[in-house]
Amino acid sequence: xxxxxxxxxxxxxxxxxxxxxxxxxxxxxxxxxxxxxxxxxxxxxxxxxxxxxxxxxxxxxxxxxxxxxxxxxxxxxxxxxxxxxxxxxxxxxxxxxxxxxxxxxxxxxxxxxxxxxxxxxxxxxxxxxxxxxxxxxxxxxxxxxxxxxxxxxxxxxxxxxxxxxxxxxxxxxxxxxxxxxxxxxxxxxxxxxxxxxxxxxxxxxxxxxxxxxxxxxxxxxxxxxxxxxxxxxxxxxxxxxxxxxxxxxxxxxxxxxxxxxxxxxxxxxxxxxxxxxxxxxxxxxxxxxxxxxxxxxxxxxxxxxxxxxxxxxxxxxxxxxxxxxxxxxxxxxxxxx
Amino acid sequence: xxxxxxxxxxxxxxxxxxxxxxxxxxxxxxxxxxxxxxxxxxxxxxxxxxxxxxxxxxxxxxxxxxxxxxxxxxxxxxxxxxxxxxxxxxxxxxxxxxxxxxxxxxxxxxxxxxxxxxxxxxxxxxxxxxxxxxxxxxxxxxxxxxxxxxxxxxxxxxxxxxxxxxxxxxxxxxxxxxxxxxxxxxxxxxxxxxxxxxxxxxxxxxxxxxxxxxxxxxxxxxxxxxxxxxxxxxxxxxxxxxxxxxxxxxxxxxxxxxxxxxxxx
Numbered sequence: 001x002x003x004x005x006x007x008x009x010x011x012x013x014x015x016x017x018x019x020x021x022x023x024x025x026x027x028x029x030x031x032x033x034x035x036x037x038x039x040x041x042x043x044x045x046x047x048x049x050x051x052x053x054x055x056x057x058x059x060x061x062x063x064x065x066x067x068x069x070x071x072x073x074x075x076x077x078x079x080x081x082x083x084x085x086x087x088x089x090x091x092x093x094x095x096x097x098x099x100x101x102x103x104x105x106x107x108x109x110x111x112x113x114x115x116x117x118x119x120x121x122x123x124x125x126x127x128x129x130x131x132x133x134x135x136x137x138x139x140x141x142x143x144x145x146x147x148x149x150x151x152x153x154x155x156x157x158x159x160x161x162x163x164x165x166x167x168x169x170x171x172x173x174x175x176x177x178x179x180x181x182x183x184x185x186x187x188x189x190x191x192x193x194x195x196x197x198x199x200x201x202x203x204x205x206x207x208x209x210x211x212x213x214x215x216x217x218x219x220x221x222x223x224x225x226x227x228x229x230x231x232x233x234x235x236x237x238x239x240x241x242x243x244x245x246x247x248x249x250x251x252x253x254x255x256x257x258x259x260x261x262x263x264x265x266x267x268x269x270x271x272x273x274x275x276x277x278x279x280x281x282x283x284x285x286x287x288x289x290x291x292x293x294x295x296x297x298x299x300x301x302x303x304x305x306x307x308x309x310x311x312x313x314x315x316x317x318x319x320x321x322x323x324x325x326x327x328x329x330x331x332x333x334x335x336x337x
Numbered sequence: 338x339x340x341x342x343x344x345x346x347x348x349x350x351x352x353x354x355x356x357x358x359x360x361x362x363x364x365x366x367x368x369x370x371x372x373x374x375x376x377x378x379x380x381x382x383x384x385x386x387x388x389x390x391x392x393x394x395x396x397x398x399x400x401x402x403x404x405x406x407x408x409x410x411x412x413x414x415x416x417x418x419x420x421x422x423x424x425x426x427x428x429x430x431x432x433x434x435x436x437x438x439x440x441x442x443x444x445x446x447x448x449x450x451x452x453x454x455x456x457x458x459x460x461x462x463x464x465x466x467x468x469x470x471x472x473x474x475x476x477x478x479x480x481x482x483x484x485x486x487x488x489x490x491x492x493x494x495x496x497x498x499x500x501x502x503x504x505x506x507x508x509x510x511x512x513x514x515x516x517x518x519x520x521x522x523x524x525x526x527x528x529x530x531x532x533x534x535x536x537x538x539x540x541x542x543x544x545x546x547x548x549x550x551x552x553x554x555x556x557x558x559x560x561x562x563x564x565x566x567x568x569x570x571x572x573x574x575x576x577x578x579x580x581x582x583x584x585x586x587x588x589x590x591x592x593x594x595x596x597x598x599x600x601x602x
Contacts, residue, residue, distance in 0.1 A: 232421060234389050239486060240409035240436040249432070253423040330423045330466045 027076050027086055029094040030069040037101040038062050040109070047111030050120045057129065058104060058122035065097070119300035127300040128307065135289065135308050143285035143312075146202060147274050150209025154270070155263060158214040162221020162262075166255070167247060172222075179222075183215040187269065188276040195281045205277040212273040213266035220262025224255030257331060260324045267320060271313050286312075340365045340524050341386065341490065346395035348381055354549035355381045359395075361543065361552065366522035370539030372529060372582065378550025379528040383492050386526065387413045399490065409436050412488030414496045419479030420467040427451060427463040430482045437487040453481040457511060473504035477511070484515065491516075493527045497534070506566070509537060513563065532582060536569045542578075544585040554585030 022029075041059060046052070076083035100121060106112045108120035119127075128135070161179070164171035187208045198204030228251055236250045252259075278287025286309055293301035325332075341363040348356040355378045363369050373379045384390045386397060388407040397404040399411060412433075420429050430450035434441065441449060454463050457477040467475055476496055483491060493512075497505040516525060529535055535542045536558065544554035556578055560568075569575045 231415065231417075234407070235413075235415065235419065235421070237407040238387055238389070238409070238411070238413045239433055239482075240407075241432075250421065253421070256423065330425075330468070332466075 026090050027073045027083070029090045030097065031066060031073055033094045033097045033101070034062055034066045034069060037097060037104070038066065040101065040105065044105075044109045046108055049111035049115040050108050050123065051115075053122050053126040055126070056122065057125035058108070058120070061121070061125060069093070116297060117299050119303065123300040124303045124307070127298070127304040131301060131304060135286070135305065139284065139286040139289045139305070140308060140312060143274060143278065143287065146205050146277075146282065146285060147209060147270065149202075150206040150274070151213055151267070151270050153206065154210035154213030155217050155266060157210065158217025158262065158266065159221055159259070161214070161218035162255075162259070163225065163247065163252070165218070165222035166225025167251065175218075176222075179215060179218055182211075183219065187212040187273045188280075191277065191280050201277075201282045205274070205282045208277050209270045209273050212269040213263075216265035216269065217259070217262040220258045220265070221255060224258025224262075225251045227258070228254040256328060260320075260328065263320065264317075267317065275309070339363070340400060341526075342398045343386070344396045344398070346382075346385065346392045346397065348378075348385060348390070349393045356385075356392075357549040357551050359551055363524055363526065366524055368516060368525045368527065368538060368540045370527045370529060370535040370542045371545055372532065372535045372542050373545030373550070374547050375530055377545055377547030379530075379545055380494055382545070382550070383413065383494050383526065383528055386490075387411050387492055389413075409433075409486045410488055411490045411492060412483040412486040413492040414476075414479050414483045414494065416495045416498050420475055420482070422467045425464050425466055426454060426459060426470070426478045426481075429467075429478060430454060430485050433482045433485040437485060450481075450485065453485045454478070456484070456515065457481045471504075473500050473508065476500065476508060480508070480512065480515075489523055491523050491525045493525065495528055495530070498529070498531075505534075509534065513538065517562065532579060533566075533569055535582075536575055536578060537564055537566065542582065544582055546586070553588075554582065556581050 038059075041062065072082060072086050076086045104121050107115070107118050108122060161175060165175050165179075166172075190208060190211065194204040194208055195201065198207060232250050232254055233246055236246050241249060274285075275287040275290075278285040279291040282288060286305055290302050290305040290309070293299070293305060339362045341361075343359060343361040346356055346359040347354065359382070371379050371382060381390070385392050386399075386404065388404045388411065391405070404411075420426070421432075424432070427447055427450045430453050431446045434446045434449045434453075438446070438449065451460065451463050454460055457480055459474060459477050459481065462470060462474060462478075467478070470478065476499075480496065496512075497508050500508065516523060527535075527538055539558050542556045542558065543552055544556070545551070546553035558578060560574060
């Protein structure tokens with residue numbers, strides 16, 4: 001009995017030492033995780049519920065990822081900057097590849113999930129590769145055109161509405177009730193009317209997106225200007241600034257943080273509106289693609305479309321953040337959001 | 338020569354009378370200090386002179402013209418909210434330069450702005466944004482901007498009130514240097530609640546009583562400049578000036594019941 005306890009203790013100590021060792025080799029976590037994934041992929045046979053793909057896309061992916069993270073880990077020995085970066089992202093990407101591996105096992109290897117709705121990573125990659133040109137050039141191109149038209153129209157209209165409301169009492173009297181009534185209606189609720197009222201689904205869709213951006217942009221610009229401390233206007237008037245100079249040199253710059261909040265809200269709701277419009281009326285674009293593939297029950301393509309959507313929207317939001325950092329450089333350190 | 342004249346000014350918010358029957362003349366190049374307790378209408382007086390508010394009754398004349406609106410002729414330095422946070426220090430000052438020297442190109446304006454900043458000891462901080470600066474530096478920047486405006490009349494509303502004693506002393510010296518160096522001298526109206534500051538800076542001190550605000554005393558300071566801070570505390574003449582100022586407020590306290598903040602001096 002005593003021997004048993006001693007043995008257990010020794011095992012525990014070894015396990016603890018191994019854990020401590022793991023923390024020491026944090027740089028190698030990601031390659032190790034990918035290595036396990038590759039091992040399982042090579043050793044286990046595929047479940048027959050998942051249709052076979054023409055090429056072994058999943059293997060390509062994990063091998064490329066392995067090569068990439070091995071390069072990083074080796075490079076980290078030589079470049080301190082790489083080391084810092086890798087140490088920072090290590091835990092996150094370990095989790096990413098762990099999750100990918102679990103999903104891969106659950107679908108491709110053991111068939112635990114219904115194959116129709118949950119295609120294996122390899123099949124999603126295949127759909128992405130096969131349809132890539134069509135997805136990017138036709139679908140994304142069409143969506144981008146629609147989004148750009150709607151977004152810029154709405155943002156510019158919202159900006160000027162906000163300025164008018166912020167600076168002019170008459171404009172505020174007439175426009176404020178309008179924004180309060182029309183604003184809260186989700187733009188997608190207009191779809192039944194817009195689809196019949198507009199000559200083309202494109203113009204209708206653009207109008208809906210414009211509406212989605214216009215409301216938050218107008219409200220936040222207006223409130224931003226209304227909340228500019230009066231002292232700033234007084235200072236500028238003692239500096240001899242005319243009304244127009246006050247608007248462009250004081251009101252608008254001071255309201256910029258608020259305007260950007262409006263643009264962020266508008267961007268998010270424009271994405272929602274774009275997707276809904278494409279799924280319900282507009283006959284092309286990435287949202288339409290996802291809906292079309294769903295009807296065809298090719299869920300691998302649905303996921304491929306969603307991945308493209310996620311990446312695109314992520315890039316657009318990042319772009320807006322960068323723009324804000326440039327425009328609001330004077331705010332750095334004052335406000336964080 | 339008289340440059341500013343206030344003729345029987347009264348200012349009221351509804352029933353609340355802030356300033357009552359106030360008359361005052363200020364000579365060209367004079368350094369006038371308006372001394373009074375917080376909430377006593379000092380800032381209101383300055384705002385009226387600046388043209389940011391209009392008197393309820395009475396008139397204000399500056400250079401023989403009635404004051405109706407703000408003008409770069411009457412530059413003002415506020416206690417806070419002075420600089421625009423969205424412009425760098427240089428661009429803040431360049432805005433004033435654009436008004437005083439409109440013919441300059443954009444680059445020349447920035448160069449002029451940098452000169453004004455060097456004059457207040459902020460040459461190295463020209464590219465910084467207000468939030469990156471200390472309170473003292475910000476107030477210097479605000480002073481530089483108002484100076485860049487080239488106004489013959491400078492209105493200063495407790496400009497050093499929020500500063501620590503060390504910075505306050507430095508900025509007082511700086512202000513005096515700038516004022517004494519310029520020819521012709523600018524007229525300055527400086528509002529404060531600090532007797533020492535008033536004695537150090539002023540050619541003349543106006544004591545303002547509160548509720549409602551009106552002039553309760555006027556002391557001419559006939560002391561040579563530069564004045565030493567030590568003299569202001571210990572020298573015989575300054576002690577009598579101080580006593581005279583305090584007497585204005587004591588007399589008032591005897592005359593009538595005064596609200597809590599009346600005795601703040």
